[in-house]
Each structure stands twice: as C-alpha cells, then as structure tokens.
Amino acid sequence: MTTEFDLGALLAERGAERYELHGRYLNHQLPRMLHTIGFDRVYDRGEGAYFWDADRNDYLDMLAGFGVMGLGRHHPVVRKALHDVLDAQLADLTRFDCQPLPGLLAEKLLAHSPHLDRVFFGNSGTEAVETALKFARYATGRPRVLYCDHAFHGLTTGSLSVNGESGFRDGFAPLLPDTPVPLGDLDALAAELAVGDVAALIVEPIQGKGVHEAPPGYLRAAQELLHRHKALLVVDEVQTGLGRTGDFYAYQHEDGVEPDLVCVAKALSGGYVPVGATLGKDWIFKKVYSSMDRVLVHSASFGSNAQAMAAGLAVLAVMENEQIVANARLTGDLLQSRLAALRDKYELLADVRGRGLMIGIEFGRPRSLKLRSRWTMLQAARKGLFAQMVVVPLLQRHRILTQVSGDHLEVIKLIPPLIIGEAEVDRFVDAFTAVMDEAHSGGGLMWDFGKTLVKQAVANR
Template sequence: MKDDGPKGFDLAQLLAERGAERYELHAKYLNHQLPRMLHTIGFDRVYERAEGAHFWDADGNDYLDMLAGFGVMGLGRHHPVVRKALHDVMDASLADLTRFDCQPLPGLLAEKLLTHSPHLDRVFFGNSGTEAVETALKFARYATGKPRILYCTHAFHGLTAGSLSVNGESGFREGFAPLLPDTAVELGDLDALRRELGRGDVAALVVEPIQGKGVHEAPPGYLRAAQELLHRHKALLIADEVQTGLGRTGDFYAYQHEEGVEPDLVCVAKALSGGYVPVGATLGKDWIFRRVYSSMDRVLVHSASFGSNAQAMAAGLAVLAVMEDEETVANARRTGDLLRERLAALTGRYELLHAVRGRGLMIGIEFGRPSSLKLRSRWTMLQAARKGLFAQMVVVPLLQKHRILTQVSGDHLEVIKLIPPLVIGEPEVDRFVTAFTAVMEDAHSGGGLMWDFGKTLVKQAVANR
C-alpha cells in the first residue's frame, strides 16, 4: 500500500483551491442575503490582502479603509506588534483555560486597562461588545436589586436577547419579542429620565456617549446631570464604549470629554484585540463586583468559556502598548479635527450636504433636502422610495470610482459614518476629501451615472416592499 506521507491541514492550499468560491460558499451555507446585497450595490469585490488602513485586490489596486471593520481595526490591519504578541503567546504553550487556576495575562491586562479609568476597580473579560453589555445589564440588576434598564432611542448595544432589549432601533427588534421590559428615553432628555427614575424600579441607564447610529453626541452636560440623577435614585450609569472607546473620539473614552463623568460600569470591545481575537471587557466599581461574586458558591455565577483566553489577553496588552508608543489617541484627535474641518468647509458649497459632526475619528456626514428645484425633485423621488438611498448613492461611487470603503450610518438614515483606523494621517484625509468632493460634484450636476444608479436603488427598494 502506497504511503502518501503525513496528513495535515494546509491552509494556503485550501485557499488557493477554493478561495475563488467565496461568494458562492457564503450564499449556500451562510447568510444568503449578504452576497445578494453586495452584488446589488456593487460591493462584491475580492480583496486579496490588507495592511494598515488599506486593502489590495488581485490586480494590485489599493483601497482606503474608512470603516475599520465597524471599528474593530483601531490600529489598522496586521499591526506587527500585535501580530508578534500572538505568535509569542502561542509559542509559549501556556496552560490556558484550565478554569481552575489564575493565569497572569488577564490580571495584567485588567491592571493596564484600569489605568485609563482610575475610578473603576475590576474587569470581567468576555468575547464581544454584546457580551460586555450583557454583563453590565446583569451586574446592574443584581447590584441594585432593581429590574429595569433605561436606554436611549436610536441606541445600538448589540443583538443578543439582553442587549437587543436596550436596542433603540425597531428594525433590529422586530420579530424577536418578547424582550426584557426595559424603557427608551431620548438622548439628552433629563425630564424623561427623571420621570422613569421616579418609578423606583430602575437599575441603570446604558448610554453611548456618541451614538453610532447617525453619530449623535450626548448634549453638553447631559452625562454629568444623568449620573447625578441616577445616583440620587440609587441607579447606575453604564457607558457603552464598545465603538467609542480606546481612542476613537480623541480621548481614551468618549465619556472623558465631559468633566466629572465617572460611569459605574464601562463596556469595551472591538479595537481591544487589534482585530485578531474576539475580546470584550466590562469594567466596574469594586462594590458591584463584590455583590455579584458575594461568596465562593457564586464564583461562576457569571463567566464565559473563552473569556480571558491567552491569545485575547496578549493581543489586548499589545494593543494598549502600541497606543502608548505611537500616541494613537492624540493622532485620532489631530487627524479627526483635520478631516472634520475640511469636510465641514464643503457644507456651504453643496446644498445636498447638510452637516458634518462627530469627535476624533468618528465622523457623521449628513445629507438633506436641497433647495434647487431640479435636485429637490430627484431627492423627493428617492425619499418616496426609501429614506437613506442618497447616502447609499454616495457610498457606492466612493468605492467604485475612488476605491474608498465607507458605510451608511444606519437603516433609513441619510448619514455616512467614517470610523477609519486610528493610524491614518494627512495623506488619507487628502484622498478622502478629494474623492468626496468629486462625488458631490457629480451629485450636484444633476445627471450622470450617480443618478442612474439612484434609479436602480429606487427600483430595488420598491420591489422589496
């Protein structure tokens, strides 16, 4: 009998043989609507490799990433320091996840993470942002003995059952009821918060200091006033920093833009692992953790099978080290200010461009009803079919003509959100602003391929009704 030698798994060979089937495989075995949607809007590209804030296709064309994997790639793709840390931790052959010992890496990462929020004391490590939120919801309920969580309209905190209960977008909630009996209030509405707290059953308010959907910032003074109200009623403030944390807004946490705000629980994830290994963290005050883990009988009352795994912890430590060494937070603030100022300067030039807002490298570009009759009629046609189509009309040529990847900020929103890797600089700002200006020129010309594509989107929207 012929011996073919040792058998094994060859990833490079598998990708060489089957990589071209990527869209067919996804359509057959995963979410069949994703490849369909990508094909409809012309996003069905094949990217071969990536580094930093750029992708490359098979022809060697480079694409600028202004999406960062929904914020996961804070340091860009394949940062060498994070990559080396993962190789090192795997080569160390640690006795990981025994579950009945205390490994050093989780403690070291918790210690380092807490230096950026000195009013907090302890950390729970999970595997995602939605797990970080679930942890905060559970801890708040148990620590206060109260059942209800308040959240803000248009908020996004995750898609598992608990975090979905505090999701302010009806499109995500539809068809998944009954959810937890939590209550929405408007971001910035202190009177509504006061009324709900008066019922005496509120455990916490969970809030994004800057909402991802539409890029709306909490009004000045709101977080501090909300915190005081909550504490007066023995309720907690939970800051969801899953997208805004780790330097995204030009401070380590977005809540730090407002003096005196010290949340009781803070949720982080996304950029913490450098984009390699799923990791989430819930930071909190000592007394909250002591109530949840009140005895040895309750030592596993909240845990995660892969939480605190060595790869995730090593990646997190490497990310925080890189952020310090490369002054990532300062770069996000400086580059974000430059990008926002240059885009805001265009608002007086283009009537379809209504506002530019945000902090650091989390920027929202909002479009609105134009004043001229010719453009207004076209705008009305789009809005009648489906709100949000114009923003999609901008996103598509940014990719197809200028090789820049962006996203519409939410369903039925005429807002583009920019959340690029925090390592971009002036050359990337120049490239984006030049491309965006060209797209605006095309849109305001009243004709051309952009509005032809708009007709295609209208037909698609009508067909899906």
C-alpha cells in the first residue's frame, strides 16, 4: 500500500496560518517581534537574490539567510545535484562503509587550503566550532580556549563558551574554561598564553557582530605567538568563508597565515541542506583518532550524508565555473565605494567598512542640534534603535531586506548573495540614499517609527 502525501495541498490549505502556528508551537517571541517592526510579510517564492510576495512584488535580499544563500536561492546546478543524488538511491548512512561523496568534497575543500589535510563533516557552523574546540583541547592536552571580545561562534554550550556577547551567555553558565581577549591585542594574548593552559585562540578574520576586521598583521603574529606556546590557531570562517570577502577564505587576505583548524558552514550547501565542516592538520586528526578503539570518538549521525555532500560539491563547482569569488570582490568594492561616497553628505553616517560582500554601515552622533537631540533620545532608550529605523523603511518602502548587525549596535550589515551585480548595487544605494534623506530632514514617518521603538524599548526594560 502506498502512502500519499501532498505537500502542495497542505501548504495551500494551511500556509496562511504560518504566523499563528509559529506563535503557538515554536518561538512565540519571533512573530511578536516581526509584527512590531513591520516585518511580518508573507513571501511565496524565492530565486537568486530576490523573493516575491503574493502580490508579485519583488524584494531584494541583502541578508542571504544570515549568509547561508551564498549562491542565492534555488541555484539550478545545486538543485539538479540534489535531484540526482536522490534519484541515485545510494546506500547512504550505513555507518559501516566509506561512501565516495564525503571524500570527494573533502578533497575539493582542501584544495583551497593546501596546508590543511583532513575534514570532519557535521551539520552546522556551531557543530564545526564544537569539533574544533574538542580537537584543539585533545590535541594539546589543555583546557582553556581564548576568544575575542564581541565574537560570535555559535550557541551550543561549547561554542557559547567562546561567544563574546553577554546577552547570549546570560543564564547558561557554567560553560567551558575560556577567556576573552580584545581583537588585535597581541599583549593580552601573550599574557594569557604565558599561563600555560591555553589550547587555542579562536577568531573570526572579520567579526560578524559589527563587521570589525582583524588589524593587518594580527593573524600572522597571533599564529606565531600561539605556536611558540604550543597552542593552536582556530579560524572561524562560517560566515566569512567560501568567497564572502573576495577571497575563498578571509584569512587568505593576509600572507603567511596557516590556521591549524578552520570552521566552515553556511553557504557550503547552497542553502538547501544543513552542513558544516572542520578542516585541520593531519597530526591533530591522527591524535584524536589515535586507534581503532577511537574511530567513533567524535561523529555525527547525519554527518557526511549524501544530500549535503552532493550539494557541497555542486556549490564548489558553481563557485569555480561562475567566478563567484571574483564577483564578490568586484561587486563588493563597487558597493562599498558607492556607500563610502555618501559619508560627507550625511552626518548620521559614521563609517562604511568591510571586505567583498560583507559590509558594515555604522551610524553615529550627528553634529546639528536638531538631529543630535533626536539621536540622544534614541540612545537613552536603547542603543541600536536608529539602525533599526533604517532597516525598517528599507523593507517597507523599498522592499530590501537587511539586518542590524548585533544587539545594541548602530550598524547595518550587508551580506547579500554573492551573485548580485551592478543592478542590485544601484537599487540598494538609491534606496539607502532615500532613507538617509528622510532621516536628515528631521521629520516624517521614519522618526515617528523611532518614537514607537523608544516606547517598545522602555516597556521591555
């Protein structure tokens, strides 16, 4: 007897209940938050760098699912690879054989970091970080891991231990032995290493929270310092890797940097299937998997599954054939230069920074008295409200999806699909200019919305 399941019919019948279902059965604060800021839209379809609502209005995606959609939505090559692997009916996940796809994907990934030798495949960025933490501690025999202030490496207990934002950590202690150090501060790093119990430093070459890049020369100097003290350099490329910053990995912008462990995820599967990977040196893997008795000492039930591996192989093929990394570099330079040119025009625009298609737009205290009083009101209620005031009209009036770069930050982060071009740059810059014009006029709907945010912020204290 064949069991029938009609997904299309189910969505047609129940799809309109999406916000009610989420509020009842999942995180009830998400629909509440989306409704408050006017983001409670209903998107019917997505393709490339755009999605559409029921009225066929198009929306430009400058968020890429927090960086997951590196190739945009539903890239035909990745989609075909997934159809092909399902049609192949492989004997997947027997757990007592060696399938070809994981080895092939590992080979392709390692070709982009030839100083590394082996790969562990998990299911997410936080799992990739957890793997790196475990491997570093075991390989060195030391318990403590250093991380940078304002870092974000995931939200499971191990990765939370190296999360630099207190709002994520509060209430979840005790965590792993850890110590924060300022990004770029070699003296602070040396002082911690001198204690003799440090297994590794984990660092994002460009921090996702606020889009802050490691200072020139820092990664190489930190690597030399770590190795002198027999500790490891772990680089988190979950968001910055796979072309995001205009090189395959962000650490490759600095000569001589060869991390001991590298974490990747997000864009590796083209947004279709959860996948994460931890790349490392041969001696580290051989120490962890030191005997046949330890063959499963670190594993993942769905790790190396055929769908994820096929998607990863397709993504890397597309990146090479369509010159995705070069496009991210060229389009990112164009977008950043266009935005930087606006700094002299708008006193609320404090900085534009980043690499490739990872760009931070920071707002700051204006000079004029009228704007300064409004800015002070927002800051007194909650830092980050002005950035939210920019994000909202970008969506509501210009149909462009962006995000505030972190809690209490006056920074918008742009991490669009790496396939965007000059047309998308024009659309974003035109929309951003219109929003800035309104903000600097000192009145209008934008500041009215700011008052709503202030009331909401005060009510939540």
